[in-house]
Amino acid sequence: MKLQQLRYLVEVAKQGLNVSEAAEKLHTSQPGISKQIRLLEDELGVQIFIRNGKRVVDITAPGREILRIAERILMQSRNLKRIGEEFVNVEGGSLIIATTHTQARYALPKTIQTFMQRYPKVRLSLKQGNPTQISEMVVDGSADIAIATEGIDHYPELATLDCYSWNRIVVVPNGHPLTTLQRPVTLEDIAAWPLITYDFAFAGRSKINRAFELKHLIPNIVLTAIDSDVIKTYVALGLGIGILASMAYEPERDTQLTSIDVSHLFEPSTTHIGVRKDAYLRGYGYDFIELFAPHLNRQVVQAALLCEAEED
Numbered sequence: 001m002k003l004q005q006l007r008y009l010v011e012v013a014k015q016g017l018n019v020s021e022a023a024e025k026l027h028t029s030q031p032g033i034s035k036q037i038r039l040l041e042d043e044l045g046v047q048i049f050i051r052n053g054k055r056v057v058d059i060t061a062p063g064r065e066i067l068r069i070a071e072r073i074l075m076q077s078r079n080l081k082r083i084g085e086e087f088v089n090v091e092g093g094s095l096i097i098a099t100t101h102t103q104a105r106y107a108l109p110k111t112i113q114t115f116m117q118r119y120p121k122v123r124l125s126l127k128q129g130n131p132t133q134i135s136e137m138v139v140d141g142s143a144d145i146a147i148a149t150e151g152i153d154h155y156p157e158l159a160t161l162d163c164y165s166w167n168r169i170v171v172v173p174n175g176h177p178l179t180t181l182q183r184p185v186t187l188e189d190i191a192a193w194p195l196i197t198y199d200f201a202f203a204g205r206s207k208i209n210r211a212f213e214l215k216h217l218i219p220n221i222v223l224t225a226i227d228s229d230v231i232k233t234y235v236a237l238g239l240g241i242g243i244l245a246s247m248a249y250e251p252e253r254d255t256q257l258t259s260i261d262v263s264h265l266f267e268p269s270t271t272h273i274g275v276r277k278d279a280y281l282r283g284y285g286y287d288f289i290e291l292f293a294p295h296l297n298r299q300v301v302q303a304a305l306l307c308e309a310e311e312d
Helices: 003-014 019-025 030-044 061-088 101-107 109-118 131-139 187-191 205-214 228-236 283-292 298-311
Strands: 049-052 055-059 093-099 122-128 145-148 158-166 168-173 195-198 221-225 241-245 257-261 269-276
Touching (some): 003 030, 003 061, 019 030, 055 061, 093 131, 101 109, 109 122, 109 283, 131 145, 131 158, 158 298, 168 228, 195 228, 228 241, 269 283, 283 298
Parallel strands (some): 093 122, 195 221, 195 241
Antiparallel strands (some): 049 055, 145 269
16 A cells, blocks of 8 residues: 555545546646555455546545545645644744735735744645635645635644634715715615625625525625625726625725615624644744744644644
């Protein structure tokens, strides 16, 4: 049994059982992957994949257990390399952060700036996606840390750490009728206008929906986006009013828009950090987390990882 065979096995599963795509991702040949997986099946004495001719169409019951263990072995293999790097390459290394656009654009810049000044030899990468995508990046080992509001706690492989709470604002073009109200804005006020807000998977959208549902209101959502800047662009064009994270409004830049506090209308949301429970995080990884959320020092994070691992 070889680690290479386990990598092939896991990548085929990751690519939806498409051996060609797995070969492309791993920069090898399709026949080579198929041969190595069959050799592994022969060695283990069980069939891992169900085939229809040359196509892989499903995973057998024992195959699913083998895949689960293979993923764990590959993770521990990466951990061994990281432990070595911790002591051999003290100043250098890499850190991959998977996050959403809003976090990357508004919440992370100061953290990243300070981190890069402190660790100039560390290769820092940002990968963006929706909460499901970024959580899966950390689960499969292609990212070290996930930062998002939604989704991370849906993955049992990840330890979830609370960073900070935030709420929402409504943004409207300057001079909009909502800016002249002599009272707090209501959900009924918002529902009376075309609405532009986040795609359902993003930025606490479920809490926006829940607030309207509790009032038996159906908002007229005319456009959704994954990007706060896109929402603001279309609000400025007069296509509707926007609901977005309060951190995403910058008065010095958003001069065409007026912000209205609506934190009294929606439950607050919490931004989380997700780290794979069985991953080895290098020292600068802990420092990055603490820079972003000062209450999450190394001892707190390690204690949370240990506690969640023991619960599993």
